[in-house]
Amino acid sequence: MSPQSIFEKLWNSHHILTDEGESLMYVDVALAQENTLHAFTALEKAKRKVLHPQQIYAFTDHYVPTTGRAKGPAGIPDAGIRNMVIDMQDMAKKYGVTLFGMAHRDQGIMHIVPPEQGIIQPGLFVIGNDSHTSTHGAFGCLAYGVGASEFAHVMATQALWQRKPKAMRITIDGKLGFGVSAKDVILALIAKIGVDGATGYAMEYAGSTIAALSMEGRMTICNMSIEAGGRVGLIAPDDKTYAYVEGRQYAPKGKAWQQALDGWRALATDAGATFDKEVTLDAASIAPTATWGVNPSQALPVTGVVPDPAGIKDPQQRSEYETALEYMALRPGMGLQDIKLDRVFIGSCTNGRIEDLRAAAEVAKHGRAVVPTWVVPGSMSVMRQAEAEGLDKIFIKAGFEWRDPGCSMCTAINGDYLQPGERCASTSNRNFRNRQGPGGRTHLVSPAMAAAAAIKGHLTDVREILK
Amino acid sequence: MQPFTTLTAIAVPMHEANIDTNQLCPTRFNKVPRGPKYREILFYDSRFRPDGTQTEFMLNASPYDQSGVIVADRNFGCGSSRETAVYALYEFGIRCVIAPSFGDIFAANCAKNGLLALTLPEEECAAIRRQLQDKPGAKVSVDLAAQTVTDVAGKVHKFEIHEVRKRCLLEGLDDIARTQQYAERIAGFEKGYYKDRPWLGAAARQS
Numbered sequence: 001m002s003p004q005s006i007f008e009k010l011w012n013s014h015h016i017l018t019d020e021g022e023s024l025m026y027v028d029v030a031l032a033q034e035n036t037l038h039a040f041t042a043l044e045k046a047k048r049k050v051l052h053p054q055q056i057y058a059f060t061d062h063y064v065p066t067t068g069r070a071k072g073p074a075g076i077p078d079a080g081i082r083n084m085v086i087d088m089q090d091m092a093k094k095y096g097v098t099l100f101g102m103a104h105r106d107q108g109i110m111h112i113v114p115p116e117q118g119i120i121q122p123g124l125f126v127i128g129n130d131s132h133t134s135t136h137g138a139f140g141c142l143a144y145g146v147g148a149s150e151f152a153h154v155m156a157t158q159a160l161w162q163r164k165p166k167a168m169r170i171t172i173d174g175k176l177g178f179g180v181s182a183k184d185v186i187l188a189l190i191a192k193i194g195v196d197g198a199t200g201y202a203m204e205y206a207g208s209t210i211a212a213l214s215m216e217g218r219m220t221i222c223n224m225s226i227e228a229g230g231r232v233g234l235i236a237p238d239d240k241t242y243a244y245v246e247g248r249q250y251a252p253k254g255k256a257w258q259q260a261l262d263g264w265r266a267l268a269t270d271a272g273a274t275f276d277k278e279v280t281l282d283a284a285s286i287a288p289t290a291t292w293g294v295n296p297s298q299a300l301p302v303t304g305v306v307p308d309p310a311g312i313k314d315p316q317q318r319s320e321y322e323t324a325l326e327y328m329a330l331r332p333g334m335g336l337q338d339i340k341l342d343r344v345f346i347g348s349c350t351n352g353r354i355e356d357l358r359a360a361a362e363v364a365k366h367g368r369a370v371v372p373t374w375v376v377p378g379s380m381s382v383m384r385q386a387e388a389e390g391l392d393k394i395f396i397k398a399g400f401e402w403r404d405p406g407c408s409m410c411t412a413i414n415g416d417y418l419q420p421g422e423r424c425a426s427t428s429n430r431n432f433r434n435r436q437g438p439g440g441r442t443h444l445v446s447p448a449m450a451a452a453a454a455i456k457g458h459l460t461d462v463r464e465i466l467k
Numbered sequence: 468m469q470p471f472t473t474l475t476a477i478a479v480p481m482h483e484a485n486i487d488t489n490q491l492c493p494t495r496f497n498k499v500p501r502g503p504k505y506r507e508i509l510f511y512d513s514r515f516r517p518d519g520t521q522t523e524f525m526l527n528a529s530p531y532d533q534s535g536v537i538v539a540d541r542n543f544g545c546g547s548s549r550e551t552a553v554y555a556l557y558e559f560g561i562r563c564v565i566a567p568s569f570g571d572i573f574a575a576n577c578a579k580n581g582l583l584a585l586t587l588p589e590e591e592c593a594a595i596r597r598q599l600q601d602k603p604g605a606k607v608s609v610d611l612a613a614q615t616v617t618d619v620a621g622k623v624h625k626f627e628i629h630e631v632r633k634r635c636l637l638e639g640l641d642d643i644a645r646t647q648q649y650a651e652r653i654a655g656f657e658k659g660y661y662k663d664r665p666w667l668g669a670a671a672r673q674s
Contacts, residue, residue, distance in 0.1 A: 149579035256671030
């Protein structure tokens with residue numbers, strides 16, 4: 001048999017049949033959030049059942065408040081937001097799907113809880129009603145974000161019609177510099193290939209830099225694949241992956257664990273496998289990065305200056321830059337580090353894991369927040385771990401606000417949002433206009449960079465603080 | 468699902484690339500149940516000021532408040548998987564978006580809701596946008612069966628579309644019904660799949 005990539009192996013192992021040039025694919029696990037109510041409503045309207053409720057997991061994350069939760073959903077002041085949480089929880093119970101509700105001891109973000117629980121294991125086809133479902137590719141899964149209709153289809157049939165994407169390999173080699181994290185790697189990659197650089201492709205990340213990353217770092221990278229247009233971003237599983245999964249709630253145990261390992265070890269890309277497109281990135285060239293514009297590709301090393309549209313030949317790109325600078329209220333030529341901030345947000349499915357909080361706390365030790373700064377752990381489990389390590393105390397001492405888990409100010413739908421004109425350094429994934437609240441301005445950075453920004457009040461090269 | 472066959476409608480040019488689903492439907496409206504309210508939600512933050520008054524955004528005024536087609540630039544509908552972006556377009560009356568490329572999830576969501584997301588080469592999209600700029604309120608025609616777009620000048624552009632997507636749109640076909648014809652094949656696949664992977668399933672977690 002000719003050499004295969006992990007993507008091809010995953011594709012083939014879930015392929016049920018081909019009809020009129022489309023593939024019907026078997027889905028192992030489907031992840032829902034409050035907005036998936038649209039999918040449940042569609043099922044109800046059509047009087048359809050959920051075929052395998054035990055393979056569907058529902059999370060309360062987008063709409064839950066990140067403070068004042070003692071009264072549960074009933075205590076959410078805004079009726080629209082409250083009802084989304086209550087209705088989703090009711091729907092999950094009605095259809096018998098596993099619910100990580102607001103009161104669950106392991107509540108948290110749909111892209112943070114499933115790996116923690118061992119629901120995510122190598123080799124699975126995972127779909128989620130959220131574009132950042134690509135996160136789970138970090139475990140060697142095929143993981144797709146889908147809309148409400150396709151999600152309803154999966155609930156009814158446990159399968160999904162797909163056309164095979166092309167394959168792209170991104171090889172990143174070398175040692176990351178001091179103060180450089182996985183977030184900087186993915187921002188640098190998106191700056192290089194563009195926000196549609198991977199549209200139509202399944203991305204595989206490979207190389208020594210990726211191998212050296214922790215599972216948390218790998219999840220950060222795969223998470224933002226969609227910001228380059230890639231619906232799938234994955235990394236072959238290795239011993240680090242197995243060590244992460246072992247012993248978790250839903251992980252195989254005993255004899256089944258040994259069988260699983262044998263299966264998983266065969267997943268990695270074979271030597272000689274070919275790709276439709278290859279991209280390389282030199283880890284040593286990556287610096288702590290920040291976005292200056294209104295999409296994640298508009299990013300530069302934090303030591304850089306805001307680009308001048310006048311110097312850009314391509315009229316299309318020039319006008320994109322002009323629009324971005326106008327919205328962001330920035331002057332061409334000003335240093336990124338001269339950009340003053342009103343707020344800082346640390347959290348989200350991109351950077352709300354324990355390692356992210358450790359990195360932020362390390363920097364927080366060096367000063368005190370001069371602008372309102374929130375730390376929102378990605379899950380209850382992350383929160384407990386952070387508190388066990390005393391990170392909450394470090395944050396509180398530095399004047400950061402320690403809040404309850406959820407998506408919070410990344411997607412800004414639970415009542416946490418920027419005021420018009422406010423400027424925020426954020427560890428989230430999208431700096432789109434109005435994303436963090438109408439009129440809000442977002443600069444995407446790593447957790448360490450966000451903490452540095454918090455104690456300086458402007459975008460800051462974290463290396464200056466840590467040296 | 469409403470079938471899509473042919474359409475002749477006012478087309479609105481949107482010159483900006485990378486129009487994301489967050490702009491089509493701002494996040495805070497995702498909780499609105501599907502229905503006519505989405506007409507107002509489309510591009511809400513561009514169309515309305517914080518005090519609720521209307522801006523100069525082109526969809527607010529004649530002729531573009533009657534648009535049935537958007538002619539856009541590349542990567543239209545990138546970002547979030549929210550299907551509410553498609554509900555908003557649909558309720559506004561948009562039945563077709565023409566662009567050089569689309570966000571992957573958005574394109575799939577369109578197809579499930581009777582909205583045709585069709586791709587033409589970058590220069591052809593730019594040429595049609597220029598025509599529309601010169602003649603505000605001009606119409607374009609789309610014929611799905613023939614796979615053609617007729618622009619303002621009467622020039623016919625051929626487009627490619629996957630056979631299945633085309634058939635489902637033409638017939639207004641429900642995807643789930645199509646799949647359920649294969650229920651036995653799915654069940655058979657499942658059996659083999661779990662036999663080969665004894666580590667999956669509840670029993671494997673017990674020992």
